[in-house]
Amino acid sequence: MSLNTQKLSFKEKVGYSLGDLAANLVFQTLITYLAYFYTDIYGLKTNDASVIMLSVGLVAAFGFNPIIGALADRTRSRWGKFRPWILFTAIPLGVVALLAFSTPDFEYKGKVIYAVVTYTLLLLLYAANNLPYSALSGVITGDMSERNSLSSYRFVAVMFAQFFVQVFMFPIIESAGGGDKAVGIEIVMTWLAIIGTVMLLITFFTTKERIVPTLDQESSLREDLGDLFKNRPWIIILVVTTLIFITLAMKGGSYVYYFENYVDAETLSNFIRPILNFLSGIGVNFFGENPVSAGFGLFNAGGI
Numbered sequence: 001m002s003l004n005t006q007k008l009s010f011k012e013k014v015g016y017s018l019g020d021l022a023a024n025l026v027f028q029t030l031i032t033y034l035a036y037f038y039t040d041i042y043g044l045k046t047n048d049a050s051v052i053m054l055s056v057g058l059v060a061a062f063g064f065n066p067i068i069g070a071l072a073d074r075t076r077s078r079w080g081k082f083r084p085w086i087l088f089t090a091i092p093l094g095v096v097a098l099l100a101f102s103t104p105d106f107e108y109k110g111k112v113i114y115a116v117v118t119y120t121l122l123l124l125l126y127a128a129n130n131l132p133y134s135a136l137s138g139v140i141t142g143d144m145s146e147r148n149s150l151s152s153y154r155f156v157a158v159m160f161a162q163f164f165v166q167v168f169m170f171p172i173i174e175s176a177g178g179g180d181k182a183v184g185i186e187i188v189m190t191w192l193a194i195i196g197t198v199m200l201l202i203t204f205f206t207t208k209e210r211i212v213p214t215l216d217q218e219s220s221l222r223e224d225l226g227d228l229f230k231n232r233p234w235i236i237i238l239v240v241t242t243l244i245f246i247t248l249a250m251k252g253g254s255y256v257y258y259f260e261n262y263v264d265a266e267t268l269s270n271f272i273r274p275i276l277n278f279l280s281g282i283g284v285n286f287f288g289e290n291p292v293s294a295g296f297g298l299f300n301a302g303g304i
Contacts, residue, residue: 085131
């Protein structure tokens, strides 16, 4: 197939980018709110929440990701290698994302077990969805200019998801729950799960795999995993990437604690009230009335 026949339509580019939008609604929510949810909403001890997030995250980075990547590369179906993973993980990912931010009334030990199980399943499904999704761009087209264009669409989608989650989600949680964050976050996550699932299905139905590897490119799963863990540059990149994501999670998660527990509400209210009044006057105040959630949203908006 020539490169001229691998030009991508606007519909396919948008459809593909929606997959990253859906994935980042989950990812940005995890790095921004999960620690706060575990400790201040679900009632886990800080040490327990930290151990859960770090240990499960390391298992995902060094266990789930390499194995799923190798398995996806061996997938053969009438839909291609990577699109089936997007199709079959779309609904489970949405369901587990909702469950991970739900607050069942268990005793403390049950809460810890529930958090471990749901977070592990969430990272497993996220990897099973997002790794094949990322690889999909390499088989949609061989035209490098089209791949670059596809990346720009993805970038816009990622920025949109980041902006929504970090700027608007906290005020929406406050509003949806009527001040009850446990209720509010379940309502918001329900809608995000539904919207994200629909977006992933759109990605599946609007994309096409055009590049198929020849048979002499095949190798066994054991060979691939063995090659990976013997590849020193790959191991270094994996470790550095893991540390970067840990840093992002620590940084992103700390902002909620700062605004919730350390900023004086009255002082913050006096500071941001003129800003909110101005935004209301021009019809763009989406930050709500609560000074903490509004201040958090405005802070992230300025940072982004």
